[in-house]
Amino acid sequence: MTAPANSQTYPVPDDEFFPADMARQAGPHPGTEPRSNPAARWLAIIISILLLSLAGVIARELWYRYQGETYDSWLEPVFELLGSATVNGWAVTIGIFISLLGLWLLITSFLPRGRTHMRVNSPASIWVRPVDVARKASHTTRSEIGGANIRSRADRKRLNVQVEDDGTGTVDQRVAATLSNEFSGLETPPAVSVKVLPQTQSTNPSAKTGADPYAPPQPIDAPYPGPQEIQR
Structure with a gap:
């Protein structure tokens, strides 16, 4: 990871400041990997x-x-x-x-510091935490199949997702394929594991329609009562 992303070199002028036998490497250089505090x-x-x-x-x-x-x-x-x-x-x-x-x-x-981030496959130095991967997995799964009972847990090697059964019988395959494609941009994509939970009856209508439960209430399409309809 310490090697530069772009190894192409360009000659520099032969003068007292830049000798001819030296070459500069151009392009973005990835930074060091974020680590946890030493023990x-x-x-x-x-x-x-x-x-x-x-x-x-x-x-x-x-x-x-x-x-x-x-x-x-x-x-x-x-x-x-x-x-x-x-x-x-x-x-x-x-x-x-x-x-x-x-x-x-x-x-x-002498113990090395723990590895806490996952590197994005990019010339720039971009790192994400496993908790960010889990949040992104929940959002992507909700956008794909809807529902509210979705739980995700991730570490640097594995991603476990729990979803409700939608009755199609292929929800685990669809979610696994979607998440694998979503996180293919990571340098080391985690292994995706999808667990299908039995469907439960929910009183929340957003759990069936896939609507945002935090969205503001919509106005009721009802005519405003006229002056003659108001009880005095």
């Missing part, structure tokens, strides 16, 4: 806060020590406990736990 981000923030707190405690100890004032040390009891503690099963267990925790933190710092 070590929040760990680094938490560890930074803990280290800042520890630095504040040490600064307090040094301040009172060099001022020559009497004070209750916060670190001395900890040092005395560590220096006088005997090695037993609990100490070994805590040491193993701390070692495993440090190893886990070390591995987490």
Whole structure:
């Protein structure tokens, strides 16, 4: 993905600024792929806060020590406990736990960031999220077969759509073909899976006609009563 979309090169003039053995690549260059936050981000923030707190405690100890004032040390009891503690099963267990925790933190710092977007097959850098694909799938399915009971769920590899049975017996094939054609512009189109649900009776007329349930009400075609028809 880091390679330029248009690999055609053009010669540049041989001068002191542009040597003849160099060529510029023209055309749009796709940007880097959007990624999720690294796993070590929040760990680094938490560890930074803990280290800042520890630095504040040490600064307090040094301040009172060099001022020559009497004070209750916060670190001395900890040092005395560590220096006088005997090695037993609990100490070994805590040491193993701390070692495993440090190893886990070390591995987490090298984990790659998760892939969260899907690239559109275009010279420009265009990326979409799986949730956008799911919304587009619901809208396309509703435009194709109508109905309101349509649910879509997508990730970077699969697209699952649930539709009501319209009685034709081919609704799953029509929806799958429509969605496959709709998302063929993606660099890696998701695998489309259509699940047909049994038809249910709905009190919403838009579920049968395919009308927009959020559309404003239409005016009633009825004549306005004349003055003689108004009850006084």
